[in-house]
Amino acid sequence: MSSSRTTATAPEDAYTAEPFVPGRGGLPALRRAAAECRGCPLHRDATQTVFGAGSADARVMLVGEQPGDQEDLRGEPFVGPAGKLLDRALAEAGIDPGEAYVTNAVKHFKVTRAEPRKRRIHKAPSLREMTACGPWLAAELAVVEPELIVVLGATAGKALLGSSFRVTEVRGQVLEEEIHGRPERLVPTVHPSSVLRADDRESAYRGLVADLEVAARILS
Ligand code: URA
Ligand code: SF4
Numbered sequence: 001m002s003s004s005r006t007t008a009t010a011p012e013d014a015y016t017a018e019p020f021v022p023g024r025g026g027l028p029a030l031r032r033a034a035a036e037c038r039g040c041p042l043h044r045d046a047t048q049t050v051f052g053a054g055s056a057d058a059r060v061m062l063v064g065e066q067p068g069d070q071e072d073l074r075g076e077p078f079v080g081p082a083g084k085l086l087d088r089a090l091a092e093a094g095i096d097p098g099e100a101y102v103t104n105a106v107k108h109f110k111v112t113r114a115e116p117r118k119r120r121i122h123k124a125p126s127l128r129e130m131t132a133c134g135p136w137l138a139a140e141l142a143v144v145e146p147e148l149i150v151v152l153g154a155t156a157g158k159a160l161l162g163s164s165f166r167v168t169e170v171r172g173q174v175l176e177e178e179i180h181g182r183p184e185r186l187v188p189t190v191h192p193s194s195v196l197r198a199d200d201r202e203s204a205y206r207g208l209v210a211d212l213e214v215a216a217r218i219l220s
Contacts, residue, residue, distance in 0.1 A: 015040040015132035021139050027056050030139050034107055040132035042108035042125070047072045052103030052140050059219055061101045061146035062086070063137065065155035065191060069120045072109035077102050078192075086152070086192040089205065093212035095219065101144050105159035106133045130159040138180035149184055150215050153191025160186065172211040174218065187215040 017039030022029045031051045037043060050067035053076055062078075070080035078086055087097040106125040125133075137159065141149075151157045157165035160179055167188055175186045189211035190204070198204035 015128055017133055017135045021135045027052075027140075027143055030136070030143065034136055037107065037136070039135075040108075040129050042106065042110050042129055042133075045111055046108040048075050049107050050075055050077050050104065050109070051107060051136070052101055053077055054101030054103075054144075055099070056101075056143055058099060058101035058144055059147045060095060060099075060150060060215065061103065061141065061144055061148070062150045062152060063156040063160065064102070064104045064152045066104050066106035066122065066125050067109045068122050068193075069109070069111075072111075072120075077104055081196060082192040085195055085205070089192065089195075089208045089212055092209050094216040095212060100150075101140070101146060103137065103140055105130050105137060105156045107136055108133075124155060127158070127163065130155065134159065134180075141180060141182065141184070147185065148215055148218050149179075149186045150212070151186050151188040153189075153194065155191075157188055171207075172214050174214065185218070187211060187218070 020037045022033045034049045034051045050071045090097045110123045111120045112123045154167045170188050195204040
């Protein structure tokens with residue numbers, strides 16, 4: 001990495017994407033600008049920004065945590081194993097994955113570098129990084145104006161609803177909350193990666209589908 005990139009990052013107490021977010025131009029302008037974001041240090045070790053994907057007309061926005069290994073390499077959200085499981089669960093619940101807008105609370109992959117030659121493992125983003133990246137999510141919400149937000153797991157929940165969010169307490173419920181100054185309707189559920197890690201994968205998967213069915217009923 002060049003030193004100019006390092007110095008271009010804001011000081012630690014001022015991590016924010018805010019100065020990089022354009023005020024106009026829709027999703028294409030946001031995506032272009034996000035590719036240049038230096039709002040926090042996560043851009044340094046990641047391959048590229050992984051911005052949200054989908055139509056500005058989407059009725060439902062799915063919010064995950066942050067890109068994983070495959071997403072980092074391909075530049076698209078939820079294209080790895082968690083994304084495949086999510087697409088299957090959405091379709092089973094009656095939501096066309098192709099019609100959803102899919103994004104993450106944090107737009108750069110945070111990689112652990114303990115064993116450089118092993119498969120790159122993601123590390124949960126800190127509150128500071130989630131807060132820094134929040135202006136991108138706020139801008140996506142302002143453009144897409146979804147009827148419903150599906151919150152995928154604890155990190156997305158904390159990013160949208162605050163640090164007291166507990167996914168086990170509210171999963172499968174319909175919440176009405178003000179987010180970035182706008183009234184939003186949300187259905188939280190578990191992160192699809194947690195299904196892949198569960199001891200009882202089948203029942204974890206059923207639980208995810210049941211929560212997504214709550215979302216599907218709202219959209220129907
Ligand atoms: N997990 C996430 O939270 N987001 C992705 O895009 C991929 C995996
Ligand atoms: Fe910008 Fe978000 Fe990437 Fe940090 S994680 S550099 S705030 S896009």
